[in-house]
Amino acid sequence: MQAIRDLKHNFSIPPPSAMAGATDSFHQGNIRITLEDPELWKSFHEIGTEMIITKPGRRMFPHCKINISGLVPYAKYILLVDIVPEDSFRYKWNKDKWEVAGKAEPQPPYRTYLHPDSPAPGSHWMKQSVSFLKLKLTNNALDQHGHIILHSMHRYHPRFHILQADDLYSVRWSVFKTFTFPETSFTAVTAYQNTKITKLKIDNNPFAKGFRDEGMNSKRRTNRGPSDTERLAKRLNSMVRDSDQDSPPDLCRSSYEGLAEARAGCKDGVKDEPNSPWEGASDRENSHSLERDSPLGSNARDVYSSEQLVPGHNTYQPYRFPDYNKSPSPTSSSMSSSVGRSSFESRVPDIANVPEQEGKVTDLVVPQCPHPATAGVQDYAGVLNVAVAQAKPGMLGHHALYAPYSADQPLTQWSGTSSAQYSSHPHHHHHLAADYGTQAVHHGYHHANMADWSQYPLFSYSCW
DNA sequence: TCCACTAACACGTTTGAATTGT
């Protein structure tokens, strides 16, 4: 609990003058991240990526793996991943298509995954690719392992955060870079719905090799003896132990290298697939369009583009669109999206010329107060809600921090730069115009009013 | 009846400790 208090203090709001200076000083960097295996991600995205979520937790596939450049080699950074809702709907799989099934359920406890190498020097992050292999997704709201909790049949996308800090206790005024990749959006499911996704996963994931041989699945036991109970207990024990043990670094531990060829072949096959899994989405030109996937159309896309939302899921609530009935389906969204996302589509032809894939990035200023604030609900501002697989010296010694869900934090407080402000950054827009689908969007978000920061946490308050 | 979900399943991959070699 002392750790929480310390963090709370570190993330409290500093004087406006301090903020202005710090903001300038951190803009000298040019941090870039690229998504590894972009073709694989696109292959999935074109079909409609599904991620299995289970009670004990399931890894993502494709994995979140990135390459980073532009960091100060000797400065220390913390890498975080969180997964945020794509829209405010619940979906269902109906006759080879995803359809809106209703309003989204209330957000589960918000969690952020902290890369186990954090904090590490920039040189460490840049010398090799950074994978979040051990990030797990669960649908268990009471999960004790620190996995990221999601709702089944809801759509999400991961965000990558880079924070310059010596450790979680000394987060200073720094630019909080947030990156997103449109092709990493996915639907959380408890069982695969789209058989094409299943096939793609089996073809690309070595762990699924056991299911490649036809006929083996017919072998199923009907008698489940006591040994099963023992086995289950054993597995449960191992899971508990695993959650408590230090995990080896995730850096460059990918075991899926050498799959590029199979992937390329797979992708080609997908490209020729005439049917989109999203209802009414038939325009191949929009195969990379996010709004194709969302019944919100351009509105949803605007929310997506406003990647200044470092706070938890709950901050999305006010920006959701409860009258989803007005958005008939992803079909209409596909049509209306051209206005809101013109820059995305215009850059599609340029993808081939883009050497590497970058994430959409957001700059955020992480506040820190030199003086501890008195206890109070608002004083929880900025406490990281982090799931960490491995604690380093100086880091939190806990594997998971939990946050109560609340939906009373207006997104507008964090979106001082919505699409309008976003457009005011021509440099970033250039990236958009040239590289959508492969390039990240870079948002510069700077809050003009300190009151905005003082009222809302960077991350939801956590306790354990 | 439908649908989302769970648990058990079998098997390939990964991991890391133990062993052997230099």
Next chain:
DNA sequence: AACAATTCAAACGTGTTAGTGG
């Protein structure tokens, strides 16, 4: 004695599917 390479068993991760429950 120290280090590297190899071996091997346990643990892990995977999609499938029967069963469950709302």
